[in-house]
Amino acid sequence: MGVNVLNRLVRNTTSKPQAQPTSTKSLTNVILTLLKEGHLQKAVSLLFASPEPVSYSLYAHLFQTCSSNSAIVEARKVESHLVTFFPTPPIFLLNRAIETYGKCGCLEDARGLFEEMPQRDGGSWNAIITAYTQRGFPDKALSLFVCMYRSGVYANEITFASILGSCAAVLDLDLSRQLHGLIEKYGFQRNIILGSSLVDVYGKCGILSDARKMFHEIQCPNAISWNVIVRRYLEMGDGKEAIFLFFQMLSTDIRPLHFTFSNALVACSSIPALEEGMQIHVVATKISYLEYQLVSSSLIDMYTKCGKLDDAFRIFDQLGSKDLVSWTSIVSGYALSGKTWEARKLFDEMPERNVVSWNAMLSGYNRFFQWEEALDFVFLMLNTTEDVDHVTLGLILNVCAGLSDLELGKQAHVYIYRHGFYSNVIVGNALLDMYGKCGNLNGARIWFYQMTEWRDGVSWNALLTSHARHRLSEQAMPLFSEMQLVTPPTKYTFGTLLAACANTFALEHGKQIHGYMIRHGYEMDIVIRGALVDMYSKCHCLDYALMVFKEVASRDLILWNTIILGCCHNRMGREALELFRIMNNEGMKPDHVTFQGILLACVDEGLVDLAGQCFESMSNEYFVLPRLEHYQTMIELYSRHGHMNELENFVKRMPFEPTVPMLTRMVDACREHKYSRLGDWAAKQLIELVP
DNA sequence: CTAGGGTTAG
Numbered sequence A: 001m002g003v004n005v006l007n008r009l010v011r012n013t014t015s016k017p018q019a020q021p022t023s024t025k026s027l028t029n030v031i032l033t034l035l036k037e038g039h040l041q042k043a044v045s046l047l048f049a050s051p052e053p054v055s056y057s058l059y060a061h062l063f064q065t066c067s068s069n070s071a072i073v074e075a076r077k078v079e080s081h082l083v084t085f086f087p088t089p090p091i092f093l094l095n096r097a098i099e100t101y102g103k104c105g106c107l108e109d110a111r112g113l114f115e116e117m118p119q120r121d122g123g124s125w126n127a128i129i130t131a132y133t134q135r136g137f138p139d140k141a142l143s144l145f146v147c148m149y150r151s152g153v154y155a156n157e158i159t160f161a162s163i164l165g166s167c168a169a170v171l172d173l174d175l176s177r178q179l180h181g182l183i184e185k186y187g188f189q190r191n192i193i194l195g196s197s198l199v200d201v202y203g204k205c206g207i208l209s210d211a212r213k214m215f216h217e218i219q220c221p222n223a224i225s226w227n228v229i230v231r232r233y234l235e236m237g238d239g240k241e242a243i244f245l246f247f248q249m250l251s252t253d254i255r256p257l258h259f260t261f262s263n264a265l266v267a268c269s270s271i272p273a274l275e276e277g278m279q280i281h282v283v284a285t286k287i288s289y290l291e292y293q294l295v296s297s298s299l300i301d302m303y304t305k306c307g308k309l310d311d312a313f314r315i316f317d318q319l320g321s322k323d324l325v326s327w328t329s330i331v332s333g334y335a336l337s338g339k340t341w342e343a344r345k346l347f348d349e350m351p352e353r354n355v356v357s358w359n360a361m362l363s364g365y366n367r368f369f370q371w372e373e374a375l376d377f378v379f380l381m382l383n384t385t386e387d388v389d390h391v392t393l394g395l396i397l398n399v400c401a402g403l404s405d406l407e408l409g410k411q412a413h414v415y416i417y418r419h420g421f422y423s424n425v426i427v428g429n430a431l432l433d434m435y436g437k438c439g440n441l442n443g444a445r446i447w448f449y450q451m452t453e454w455r456d457g458v459s460w461n462a463l464l465t466s467h468a469r470h471r472l473s474e475q476a477m478p479l480f481s482e483m484q485l486v487t488p489p490t491k492y493t494f495g496t497l498l499a500a501c502a503n504t505f506a507l508e509h510g511k512q513i514h515g516y517m518i519r520h521g522y523e524m525d526i527v528i529r530g531a532l533v534d535m536y537s538k539c540h541c542l543d544y545a546l547m548v549f550k551e552v553a554s555r556d557l558i559l560w561n562t563i564i565l566g567c568c569h570n571r572m573g574r575e576a577l578e579l580f581r582i583m584n585n586e587g588m589k590p591d592h593v594t595f596q597g598i599l600l601a602c603v604d605e606g607l608v609d610l611a612g613q614c615f616e617s618m619s620n621e622y623f624v625l626p627r628l629e630h631y632q633t634m635i636e637l638y639s640r641h642g643h644m645n646e647l648e649n650f651v652k653r654m655p656f657e658p659t660v661p662m663l664t665r666m667v668d669a670c671r672e673h674k675y676s677r678l679g680d681w682a683a684k685q686l687i688e689l690v691p
Numbered sequence B: 001c002t003a004g005g006g007t008t009a010g
Helices: A002-010 A022-036 A040-049 A056-069 A072-085 A091-103 A107-116 A122-134 A138-150 A157-170 A173-185 A192-204 A208-217 A223-235 A239-250 A258-270 A274-286 A293-305 A309-318 A324-335 A340-349 A355-367 A371-384 A390-403 A406-418 A425-437 A441-450 A457-469 A473-484 A491-504 A507-519 A526-538 A542-551 A557-569 A573-585 A592-605 A608-620 A628-640 A644-652 A660-672 A676-689
Strands: none
Touching: A022 A040, A022 A056, A040 A056, A040 A072, A056 A072, A056 A091, A072 A091, A072 A107, A091 A107, A091 A122, A107 A122, A122 A138, A122 A157, A138 A157, A157 A173, A157 A192, A173 A192, A192 A208, A192 A223, A208 A223, A223 A239, A223 A258, A239 A258, A239 A274, A258 A274, A258 A293, A274 A293, A293 A309, A293 A324, A309 A324, A324 A340, A324 A355, A340 A355, A355 A371, A355 A390, A371 A390, A390 A406, A390 A425, A406 A425, A425 A441, A425 A457, A441 A457, A457 A473, A457 A491, A473 A491, A491 A507, A491 A526, A507 A526, A526 A542, A526 A557, A542 A557, A557 A573, A557 A592, A573 A592, A592 A608, A592 A628, A608 A628, A628 A644, A628 A660, A644 A660, A644 A676, A660 A676
């Protein structure tokens, strides 16, 4: 503040605050009344126009009010008045001024005053350090702290609290430990604010053991201390411990912050833990915390994540005022559990939407492979709102991949490039996936090398998957070796590699991967076991496939289909049929893939009648609509086993015209079995189709 | 007197 400096130098009045005339006293009273009534601007104008100084305490009061109102113009006026009438104002008032400038976000004013002060005390350093910490410049705060330390000014509790906040922001674990040592050396360790700050900084640095140790050293943790420790466990993905600590807090007589309720509920959503969530619901109701939108929104989300849509909806429905977040929560609850129609109905009713609401709805369509609806929704979104973020773009790319629409995917790529989203790793990986799924392996490769700077393990997996999908499984192994130098493999990596082994009949590689996973304790989920079954059966090692299959406790449809088709691959039709029988007994509903396996088994075993019955039972008993490949397999069945009458009846009863491969197969079969009536017809059809 | 925590939804 150049003007203020000038004032300080030019003015040489020697007025003292203690000798106040009556007019000043009344002025003070008027200003105080104005402040009390919230007229800060008027109060400051009055002060500014007054040629008299006021008491130190009134200046302090004015600064404080400017602080809480972020009134920068008024703060400058107050400082100006102060330095005009006091050539050497008390340091503490200038410290207040620095703090006020900091709170108003005017760091230049704060720094200017700090630099110009004729004398500084520890409070001045604290004020400027706190200003930088709170306005989001932790590096500057830390370097100022070093200056302070070097210039021999002692740090006090306030300094430590502030500087720990900066450590937490930049995750400087080493400095935090040093500060911890100093705090104990100076005997500040019983300060609850410093204790909580240390819990905070250790937790943010991911050292929960130290955070927990520090927490236990706090004699009487307050609501903030509890909130910190619960939150840190939640952030590190240990929802269980977060919930445990929350309930421990409830057994003390501390009244929890409503934020802590929200954190505990989010922890329940993350596990998910319905029982505990319901208990928290009860407690929150008892102490009227559902009044907080934050708590009720978290509660709605907890119920949806625990699969209790009805309960979630009941709370939502009874909500006094439904805010954007609770609307979005309920929509996402329906959308992500497959009830996209209900979700859409609610979405259309929303009084307002933001990018998260749009993304939630779109995610629902994507998760349940409703690509057409998703695409319509994308266009609706782009026509309605400008609000598009990296999540939206990732979802749009998923739609392109789902529809195998490379052109659309390329358009999205251009958009992403133009709008600077390309260096986002989520978007980048979605792009890789899109190129792979749209059949453009080269595009995927080029993009993979372009994203060298910011790719992660997922990028490698995506590229591996693209290679495996393009029957370039031989190249997957060298790629995997390259990958291992950079990033550790995950179960997704192995899933892809096993599929690659299956496609290239690389039994030895497959066995090595299986062994590697067992030795290194990788999670053997149902997808991995399915990949193992598939790999072993495609490598003609059906015994191993069956062994892995039998180890799975709860089998899903995909796993059943894999083993049934595996038997077919190994020309073990009878075993396939036997497995189908067991599957039925276990109450598993077959789908079109299962029936394709069954029909193939019948072809192989020459079970023409059984195949016919199965084909009939598809639509009659199991309500599985026969697809093109089922009709084709039936044609193969009759052709191969010379059942020409049945073949003719079957083809004539088909709900669509036979395809070229079907006709070709029929012509061959009719020639072989001298059945010219159908053969001639098929040949004629063929000529019309292929001129 | 100044200092600590916390923003739920994709």
